[in-house]
Structure formats: C-alpha cells, structure tokens
Amino acid sequence: xxxxxxxxxxxxxxxxxxxxxxxxxxxxxxxxxxxxxxxxxxxxxxxxxxxxxxxxxxxxxxxxxxxxxxxxxxxxxxxxxxxxxxxxxxxxxxxxxxxxxxxxxxxxxxxxxxxxxxxxxxxxxxxxxxxxxxxxxxxxxxxxxxxxxxxxxxxxxxxxxxxxxxxxxxxxxxxxxxxxxxxxxxxxxxxxxxxxxxxxxxxxxxxxxxxxxxxxxxxxxxxxxxxxxxxxxxxxxxxxxxxxxxxxxxxxxxxxxxxxxxxxxxxxxxxxxxxxxxxxxxxxxxxxxxxxxxxxxxxxxxxxxxxxxxxxxxxxxxxxxxxxxxxxxxxxxxxxxxxxxxxxxxxxxxxxxxxxxxxxxxxxxxxxxxxxxxxxxxxxxxxxxxxxxxxxxxxxxxxxxxxxxxxxxxxxxxxxxxxxxxxxxxxxxxxxxxxxxxxxxxxxxxxxxxxxxxxxxxxxxx
Ligand SMILES: *Cc1c(COP(=O)(O)O)cnc(C)c1O
Numbered sequence: 001x002x003x004x005x006x007x008x009x010x011x012x013x014x015x016x017x018x019x020x021x022x023x024x025x026x027x028x029x030x031x032x033x034x035x036x037x038x039x040x041x042x043x044x045x046x047x048x049x050x051x052x053x054x055x056x057x058x059x060x061x062x063x064x065x066x067x068x069x070x071x072x073x074x075x076x077x078x079x080x081x082x083x084x085x086x087x088x089x090x091x092x093x094x095x096x097x098x099x100x101x102x103x104x105x106x107x108x109x110x111x112x113x114x115x116x117x118x119x120x121x122x123x124x125x126x127x128x129x130x131x132x133x134x135x136x137x138x139x140x141x142x143x144x145x146x147x148x149x150x151x152x153x154x155x156x157x158x159x160x161x162x163x164x165x166x167x168x169x170x171x172x173x174x175x176x177x178x179x180x181x182x183x184x185x186x187x188x189x190x191x192x193x194x195x196x197x198x199x200x201x202x203x204x205x206x207x208x209x210x211x212x213x214x215x216x217x218x219x220x221x222x223x224x225x226x227x228x229x230x231x232x233x234x235x236x237x238x239x240x241x242x243x244x245x246x247x248x249x250x251x252x253x254x255x256x257x258x259x260x261x262x263x264x265x266x267x268x269x270x271x272x273x274x275x276x277x278x279x280x281x282x283x284x285x286x287x288x289x290x291x292x293x294x295x296x297x298x299x300x301x302x303x304x305x306x307x308x309x310x311x312x313x314x315x316x317x318x319x320x321x322x323x324x325x326x327x328x329x330x331x332x333x334x335x336x337x338x339x340x341x342x343x344x345x346x347x348x349x350x351x352x353x354x355x356x357x358x359x360x361x362x363x364x365x366x367x368x369x370x371x372x373x374x375x376x377x378x379x380x381x382x383x384x385x386x387x388x389x390x391x392x393x394x395x396x397x398x399x400x401x402x403x404x405x406x407x408x409x410x411x412x413x414x415x416x417x418x419x420x421x422x423x424x425x426x427x428x429x430x431x432x433x434x435x436x437x438x439x440x441x442x443x444x445x446x447x448x449x450x451x452x453x454x455x456x457x458x459x460x461x462x
Contacts, residue, residue, distance in 0.1 A: 016418045027068060033099060038446075040426050044078035053461065075183045078339050080325050082429050085448040087431040088457070091239060091267050094446040095301040095354070102357035103301045106350055113147075113350035114331045115338040123337055126352035129359055133292060136272040138285030145289070145308040145315065146339035147352035152189035152267025154291035154307040157319065157343035159193050159231065161309070162260035164318045166230035169258075175228035179402050181219065182233045182246065183211035187264055190233050193328070202229055209241060209281050212301065213249020220257070231260035235279060237268015240432055240441070242399035244268060248283030255286060261288040266305065270297030273364070274371045280398060289315075297400070297445050299370065300355040307343055316341040374400050379452045390462050396432060400444040403434055406461050411438040417461060427457040 031356070052074045059427050075079045082093040095103075105111075112184055113122040124149055134143040148154050154405070159180065162269050167174045179202045194201050204211055204219040207433040211234055232254050234245040247263060254261035263284055269292035271277050272284070284290065289309045294300035311316045320330070320341045340346050359367065385393045385404045394403040414431035421427050431443040438459070442454065 002421070010412055015458075019438040023064055023068055027072070032100060036086075037081045038078045039086050039095065039428055040079060040081050042078065047080060048094045049074065054397060057152050060451040064293075080422070083446070084428070084444040085450070086425075086427045086453055086457075087446070088442045088449070088454075089295050089428050091443055093295060093302070094297075094299050094448075095295075096358045096362060098361045099300050099354040099358035101205060104303065105357075106353050110348075111350040111353065112347065113352070114340050114347050116306065116333075116336045117329050117331075117338075119350065122350035122353060123339060125356045126350060127341065129352050130308060130355040132304055132359060133269075133272075133306050134455065137269070137281075137287065137290060137308070139287070139310055140310070141378055143308055143310050144312045144337070144342070145306070146342040146348075147294075147355075148305050148307050148345065148348075149351070150295070150305045151187070151264065151291050151293045152192070153343065153345070154266070154305045155187070155189050155233070155262070155264055155414045156196060157307055157315075157345075158191040158262050158289040158291065158309070159190075159199070159313045160198055160231070160344060161264060161318045162231035163197055163199055165260060165314050168317070170230075175225075175230070177228065177391065179225060179228050180231045180233060181216060181259075183235065184213075185209050185235040185238045185240070186209065186235060187245065188267065189266075190264060209238070209243050211235070211245040211250060213253050213333040215247050216250055216253050220253075229257075229259060231262060233262045233264055235268070236263045236284065236292075237271065237399050239267050240401070241395070241403055241434070242268060242397055242401035244280045244281070244398055247286070249287030250320040251283040254288075257285045260288045261286055263287045266291050266293040268343045270294075271371055271375070271399055273298075274375055275368070275373060276375060277399065291340045294352075297371065297374070298367065299320030299358065300354060304351045304355060306352070307341065312342060315343075319343055321346055348410050372445050373447045374449070377449060377451055377454070378402060381442060381444070381454050382457065384451065384455060388458060388462075391440075391458065394439060402442040402444070404442075405437075406440055409438075414438050414440065421457065421460060424460075427453070427461065429457060449458045 052070055077429055111122050113119050113126055116123055166178060177330060179200045181202045181204050183204050183206050185206055202223055207215055220229060234249055234250045236245055237244055251261050272281055291305060291307050293305045295302045296305040339348060339394055378397050381402050382393055382397050385391045390407055393403040394405060394408060418430050421429060431438050
C-alpha cells in the first residue's frame, strides 16, 4: 500500500493501549508500595525457569496479562530484591521513590542524553546533578563529565583519558609502555580497565589495606620503571571493607610527579554527603577525575554512575567520536555540552535524571541524613558484634561495611548459614575473604535497615 497508510492501519504496537497501560502501572504502583519489600530468591532452578518461558515468544504474541503474571510469579521472585533493607551482601541498593518514579518518566519520554543539540534540557539537568557531586568533592568551577552505566565504565573512561593525556603532554618523552599505580585493594574493574587499555599496573602494597602516600612513594622509588608511571588510582571506600585510601598523601605525590590522580569512589564517595566522615576524604579535591555510583549509596535506580573530571576538555579531546554523520553535533558554542564526549560511549539514556529529580524534590539535606543514618546503624552493628560472644569484630568500620568472624566457622559453615538465612527470608548475607580467611560481611546501605534486623540476623549465627 505504499507510504500512505491510513490511521486505521497503524501498527498496533505503537497505539496507546489503556488496558496495557493500566496493567503495567498497577503493577508498578503495587511494587512501589510494598513495605517491606520481600527478599525473594536468586539462583532458581534453570529448568523450571526455562519451562515457564517456553513458547512465550512466538509469531502471534502472548496475552500481556499472562506474560505479566508469569513475570510476577516466576521471574521476579527468582531475583533477590537488592532494595530490601535485609539485603546486606555485595553492595545493596536503595532507590528513593522519587528516583524510581522519575525513571519511568525517562523511559516513557524516550529521553536520551547524547548531545546538546538533541537533548539540551536533559543534559542541563544531568549537569546540575553532576555539579552537586563535583562541589562535594571540592572541585573547581568548570569541572564536569557525564553519567555512565557503572563504576566499571567510569574507571575505564577516566583511565583512557589519563593514558592519552600523558602521551600528549609528554610527546616524544612519553613512555612507550606506561604504567598505572594501583593498590592491592583496588576494585577488580580497575585491573580490567588497564587490561583493556593495554596498560600495565604497578601494584602498590598497602599498609593495613590502605594505600598511603608513603607506600606509593616507596613503590615508585623502588621500581625500575617508576618514572614511567603516568597515573595513580586510589579508592574512596573499598568495596570489601569500606576503607578510604590516604587521598591527600596520594594526591600530593601525584601532583609532584605530574601523574593523573583518579579516585574510584563508586561505593564510598556517596559519604561525601556526610559531615561525620567527610574529613576522611580530604585530598579528593586534588583529583583529575573521580567516579561515584548513585546507583549504590546515592539512592538512584540502576544504572547510574557519575564520572567527573577536573578539566573536562582533556576528556573531550580523547572521547569525542569523529564520524561525518556526527559533525553536526559539534559547534564552537561555549554552552554546548555533549555527554558523549566524556566517556567511552555514544548513544546514552539520560540516566542521571532520576537522581536529579530526587535531589531536587528531596533536597540535599535528606541525602546527608540518609547517609548519616546508615553510618550510625553501621557503628551500632559493630558495637553489637563486639558484645556478642560468638562473634568477633575484625576492624572498626570506616563507612558502612562490617567485617566479622563467627568463631570456629569455616567457609562451608558460612555458606550453609547464608543459604538458610535467605531460605528463611531473614536476610541476604554472603561471606567474603579477609586476609585469606572466610569471614562474615554486612554491607549496609538502606536507611531502613534497623539494628533490630541486624540483631535478628546475627542471632542465627549463635
Ligand atoms: C561497585 C564498584 C565498582 C564497579 O562499579 P559498577 O557500577 O558495578 O560497574 C568499582 N569500584 C568500586 C570501589 C566499587 O565499589
């Protein structure tokens, strides 16, 4: 029929459907209102999942009601709810209601945030949220970057800028095989990023699991290729134990040696909001780049990581994509800001907007209070562990991770306990390793996690 189709012949997939909309919005309303959120179960039997999915995708399509029922009963329950206040493994999540709801707005409006030309409104708002984070870190006016999918993507994008900026700055004197100094405690994504970039790591031994300026200095002086180190990565809150590196010491050496200074604060830099621990981050104002994941402790939905550069023009020189069809995106206008220029990506969802909306609606004081609440419950948890006879605290928590020992237990016992705890829907707590030993680990992040819940969980270890 050519290109002149009548309205009545529109493809039904693109026609507003009141019933479908109600079906989905009712589900969302119900899920948002769940209090408490049930923990549910992960790692279900693959056969039963495959059996329920069988034949669902077929040429004619399946009734939406049936698909949603299946999702609700069989699929959603086979995902551990990381937003449950009883989810205390890995790094949990605790998106605010405002952020979750606005995520739906981003989806329903197909909001993208690739370039200023196409999406100035979304980009301006995202940049406002980035500005809040840059200010907390004490970065000067002009700092900026973009939101990426996660800390891993942020670390890779920042280290790419570090590598290429050094090569450009040093010209003929640049090392053919540059190194980047990282601590033994750096997150696995940092090692992976260096692998992708073809850059070797100089592994700096830690003192008490913390990278210090002195340790970095000694490692650089003691290494035959110490002067080929072009960057250093410090961690603003290790994932396993919540330890903050000596950012001031490391930063000072980075400046002295003209090395790029990157801080991986994917988990911990949320605590820049908390006056009670802010001094531990002193030195972060020296960074050339840093990463913080709002989808972790800044209460945004997945997937949202903030990547901020001190001098964004350096990142732009590295990440701008050249293609004739993209030329139109780049002008000399000073207000032009293309998020695609600041990381390894092109098309991107305006994934910073749920955070932006929640910050705007709730105010930054609410963020400060939520982070402080979690820090306080963490300290209470450490006190409780110290009081309980069957447990031993491994170290005082700096942020919101508690490492502890159940006297006499080996890995198997921790794992059996952990599985039963989830079976009983009391908590999701998996063990970790500390200095070669299997130990208990509680990662707090949800402001609704109470000391009573923790007490209930720890009692099951007696
Ligand atoms: C979580 C985490 C990462 C990785 O972030 P993703 O968002 O999972 O990609 C990197 N570094 C640290 C310190 C983290 O805690």
